[in-house]
Amino acid sequence: MAWDLDSDRPIYAQLVERLQVQIVSGYYPPGGKLPSVRELASVAAVNPNTMQKAFAELERGGLIITQRTNGRSVTEDTELIQNIKLGLAKGHIETFFSRMQELGYTEREVVSLLKGGCGTGMEA
């Protein structure tokens, strides 16, 4: 699984988002143990300091828990996980419609566009 990091944004922020997705999508199950800072940093081809920063950020959000000298685990608070997942989904929907609206598309146009596209001006 590639990490496809973008140079146009802080790496640690991208790591946070990626790990967030991996947790709420169940790739890292609730209560499950996470790879170590050094190991994940190695996999992502990133400096351990950067991965550490991402982990610290995730912990502030409550998604992961640190056992001082024994690694980290995903929280067992499945409700929190679900809430974050729904929050992310809503955010994506909102920004998507917002961006399409900026371009001049109405909500109705966008929806019909996704269903199969009828007279939206995008066929050409």
Next chain:
Amino acid sequence: MAWDLDSDRPIYAQLVERLQVQIVSGYYPPGGKLPSVRELASVAAVNPNTMQKAFAELERGGLIITQRTNGRSVTEDTELIQNIKLGLAKGHIETFFSRMQELGYTEREVVSLLKGGCGTGMEA
């Protein structure tokens, strides 16, 4: 109109995107003259050098044309403008579905989710 620049991404890149949208949406019509570097920089509360960099970037894409000592204009190539607009729209659609799939939603789920009209943020 606020410029709501994000500190988490290069400002010049955000300026490029914003100006792109303003052009393809017709806010700056084809062949129309653009504000000067200094004026736009002032409006956006940004350093002239940064705005200059954004303009240079847009010019490389062909969207705007520079009259050496007499300001800039939007290209009159409406076909190019339309192509860029469609490209932006397609990009938004693709990344939207991609992000939703990352979270575990199928394409069919997303579409029916949007048709249900539950919270798109565009009703108002």
Next chain:
DNA sequence: ATGATTGTATTATTAGGTTGATACAATCAT
């Protein structure tokens, strides 16, 4: 012709992100 405005270029400085190289105390497996 004059003065203001245009795009453009230069230099210096600041701030933030990233990397690399360490180092330490606490824990686990053996």
Next chain:
DNA sequence: ATGATTGTATCAACCTAATAATACAATCAT
């Protein structure tokens, strides 16, 4: 007990982005 691994902290170096302060030649309005 020993050695490896854990999270954590620190320091220096580098790079990019952004700002600030200028400066210049070419154009336009007057």
